[in-house]
Amino acid sequence: MDSLIRVLAQALDMVEIAYIGASTNHGKRIAVLCAAMGRYLGMGEDELSDLVCCALLHDNALTEFIQLQRGSEEDTIYLGPHCEIGQRNLERLPFKGDITGFIQYHHERADGQGPFLLLEGYYPMGAELIAAADMIDVNLHLQRIAPEGLPALRQGIAGDIHRRFTRRAGDALLAVLDEELLASLGDERIVETVNRSVPAWIMDMEDPALVPIAEFIARIIDYKSVFTRIHTQQIANRAWVIAEHYGYDLTRKIQLYLSAALHDIGKLAIPSEVLEKPGKLNDEEFKIIQTHVVHTRALLDADEGLGPITEWASNHHEKLDYSGYPMGKTAADLDFNSRLMACIDIYQAVSEERPYHPRRSHADTIAILNSMAERGKIDPAIVRDMDEIMAPWSGKDVEGPRL
Numbered sequence: 001m002d003s004l005i006r007v008l009a010q011a012l013d014m015v016e017i018a019y020i021g022a023s024t025n026h027g028k029r030i031a032v033l034c035a036a037m038g039r040y041l042g043m044g045e046d047e048l049s050d051l052v053c054c055a056l057l058h059d060n061a062l063t064e065f066i067q068l069q070r071g072s073e074e075d076t077i078y079l080g081p082h083c084e085i086g087q088r089n090l091e092r093l094p095f096k097g098d099i100t101g102f103i104q105y106h107h108e109r110a111d112g113q114g115p116f117l118l119l120e121g122y123y124p125m126g127a128e129l130i131a132a133a134d135m136i137d138v139n140l141h142l143q144r145i146a147p148e149g150l151p152a153l154r155q156g157i158a159g160d161i162h163r164r165f166t167r168r169a170g171d172a173l174l175a176v177l178d179e180e181l182l183a184s185l186g187d188e189r190i191v192e193t194v195n196r197s198v199p200a201w202i203m204d205m206e207d208p209a210l211v212p213i214a215e216f217i218a219r220i221i222d223y224k225s226v227f228t229r230i231h232t233q234q235i236a237n238r239a240w241v242i243a244e245h246y247g248y249d250l251t252r253k254i255q256l257y258l259s260a261a262l263h264d265i266g267k268l269a270i271p272s273e274v275l276e277k278p279g280k281l282n283d284e285e286f287k288i289i290q291t292h293v294v295h296t297r298a299l300l301d302a303d304e305g306l307g308p309i310t311e312w313a314s315n316h317h318e319k320l321d322y323s324g325y326p327m328g329k330t331a332a333d334l335d336f337n338s339r340l341m342a343c344i345d346i347y348q349a350v351s352e353e354r355p356y357h358p359r360r361s362h363a364d365t366i367a368i369l370n371s372m373a374e375r376g377k378i379d380p381a382i383v384r385d386m387d388e389i390m391a392p393w394s395g396k397d398v399e400g401p402r403l
């Protein structure tokens with residue numbers, strides 16, 4: 001469970017590649033640099049883990065930010081909203097201390113030339129450190145700097161103190177940025193570096209704090225697509241209601257809820273031109289979309305603590321009769337919760353409004369699921385249960401868990 005945040009950070013780093021054209025592993029490098037600077041500045045473990053989590057997720061509003069940008073005529077990168085939304089998104093996560101302003105001000109400069117025009121001393125240390133790391137990584141692509149480039153890099157940092165960097169962040173950067181740290185930021189070593197140097201959030205499956213984390217993940221995934229704004233969150237809420245109906249214990253309920261929140265996380269790696277294409281997809285585009293479940297599995301495989309969640313989430317497009325994807329599994333390969341995830345995903349997709357169909361009532365949705373069950377594609381017993389459990393929510397959004 002300790003690396004759920006890292007799973008999300010990995011997915012966010014994939015968004016950056018696909019959209020902004022920024023280099024790979026950006027969030028991870030910022031986290032490693034912040035951990036090193038934080039330790040140098042004498043932060044305690046709790047403070048450090050809050051800082052690192054913010055650093056890993058500092059560009060979490062990228063998916064929403066891209067939507068905002070698309071909506072405007074403006075082509076230039078408009079930094080302010082992505083800072084504000086990113087801060088708001090993080091606020092419900094279970095931090096140990098106060099992270100106010102850490103994301104909101106992560107593009108400020110000591111000389112007041114940042115998006116919120118704040119001078120050195122007027123934004124919190126967490127933001128100073130993230131901003132300093134972000135600035136050098138975005139401008140200089142740290143993973144590509146050879147050891148010979150280090151003196152020039154250090155000189156540049158020293159010259160920009162009180163301009164781009166605050167005194168505190170600049171000094172900390174200079175103190176930690178040696179050949180060894182620089183070498184550990186390369187693309188082939190960064191994952192190992194993060195695992196070694198970044199404190200983890202340890203949580204167990206009964207921790208109610210997992211619910212806001214799941215909601216946060218669902219929100220980020222849903223923002224990737226204008227057409228399906230509530231898809232993931234509604235699937236998670238439906239999963240919760242169904243898990244309660246079946247009398248699952250708290251661990252099982254949270255597992256199913258998380259699996260629902262994570263099922264489409266691989267979509268973050270799919271280019272928007274394909275994901276958002278208004279017309280019919282050609283064969284090649286359809287194949288690209290289908291790879292989202294391959295990405296989901298690869299991302300979730302990185303966290304051993306997820307247990308069965310990975311399987312349930314990654315199987316959501318499999319059918320009982322070989323006709324699903326990506327593996328073309330059969331009934332014998334699919335356990336109950338995998339079949340359930342498939343049914344909930346179809347229920348939500350069929351019932352929610354899409355560019356090519358209006359919102360559908362419960363009865364119309366169940367009719368479609370029944371015809372699939374009759375053709376041997378999905379589990380008829382689950383469809384019968386869903387008919388009963390989901391009926392009260394016909395035409396309405398399902399409410400999420402209250403813990």
Ligand SMILES: [Fe+2]
Nearest residue numbers: 058059106107
């Ligand atoms: Fe940013």
Ligand SMILES: [Fe+2]
Nearest residue numbers: 026058059134
């Ligand atoms: Fe960034």
Ligand SMILES: [Fe+2]
Nearest residue numbers: 263264316317
């Ligand atoms: Fe999917």
Ligand SMILES: [Fe+2]
Nearest residue numbers: 231263264345
């Ligand atoms: Fe889905």
